[in-house]
Amino acid sequence: MRQAFRATFLGLILAYILVITSAAPKLQVETTYKPKKCLEKAEKGSHLTLHYTGTFADGKVFDCSRERDIPFTFQLGVGQVIKGWDQGLLNMCVGEKRKLVVPPHLAFGEPGAGDIVPPGTTVFYETELLRVEKSAPTLNVFREIDTNSDGQLNRDEVSEYLNKQLQGMESEDIQEDEEEMRKALEEHDKLVEEIFQHEDKDKNSIISFEEFSGPKHDEL
Ligand SMILES: [Ca+2]
Numbered sequence: 001m002r003q004a005f006r007a008t009f010l011g012l013i014l015a016y017i018l019v020i021t022s023a024a025p026k027l028q029v030e031t032t033y034k035p036k037k038c039l040e041k042a043e044k045g046s047h048l049t050l051h052y053t054g055t056f057a058d059g060k061v062f063d064c065s066r067e068r069d070i071p072f073t074f075q076l077g078v079g080q081v082i083k084g085w086d087q088g089l090l091n092m093c094v095g096e097k098r099k100l101v102v103p104p105h106l107a108f109g110e111p112g113a114g115d116i117v118p119p120g121t122t123v124f125y126e127t128e129l130l131r132v133e134k135s136a137p138t139l140n141v142f143r144e145i146d147t148n149s150d151g152q153l154n155r156d157e158v159s160e161y162l163n164k165q166l167q168g169m170e171s172e173d174i175q176e177d178e179e180e181m182r183k184a185l186e187e188h189d190k191l192v193e194e195i196f197q198h199e200d201k202d203k204n205s206i207i208s209f210e211e212f213s214g215p216k217h218d219e220l
């Protein structure tokens with residue numbers, strides 16, 4: 001008797017779950033373009049830079065990064081954007097294009113978004129992934145290289161920075177050509193020399209802040 005009750009009870013729960021999940025409209029993700037090689041993939045925590053166009057069911061555009069001509073950058077999977085993006089852009093390759101149909105509960109929900117998106121609206125996005133970075137993009141490369149913070153770069157600091165960049169490349173799970181890596185290490189000293197030839201304009205073996213031609217300001 002008790003056994004029968006349990007069976008029915010479980011059956012009811014299952015039926016209930018089915019009703020709930022089938023009642024809530026699902027996120028639709030469609031890849032409209034996939035590059036031949038997937039070099040970088042969007043993972044949880046990655047910083048993505050993309051272009052997107054957001055429209056309503058009638059095709060009316062409510063938000064478009066292309067119109068502003070400024071791609072949008074955010075961190076994936078940490079709630080910085082609507083759930084539909086956090087879920088729908090996962091595992092996307094750089095260069096890939098996806099169409100998303102995002103139901104309200106994964107978009108702007110019942111409140112909507114100000115006077116831009118009305119309450120309870122399903123929104124449509126066309127997205128193109130331009131860049132994926134594992135950590136926040138560094139704007140001030142000068143400060144990153146200048147580890148002793150004396151406002152100038154010596155050979156050791158530049159050499160150390162290059163090493164870090166190479167190690168970063170190795171630790172990424174992209175299959176790097178081993179031969180290429182070995183060559184890169186051999187080339188390392190040459191590269192430091194080249195950087196100094198190019199950057200150290202007054203040849204005093206120090207790259208000053210003024211001489212440095214790379215990104216060195218915190219603001220965009
Ligand atoms: Ca320094």
Ligand SMILES: [Ca+2]
Nearest residue numbers: 200202204206
């Ligand atoms: Ca100099």
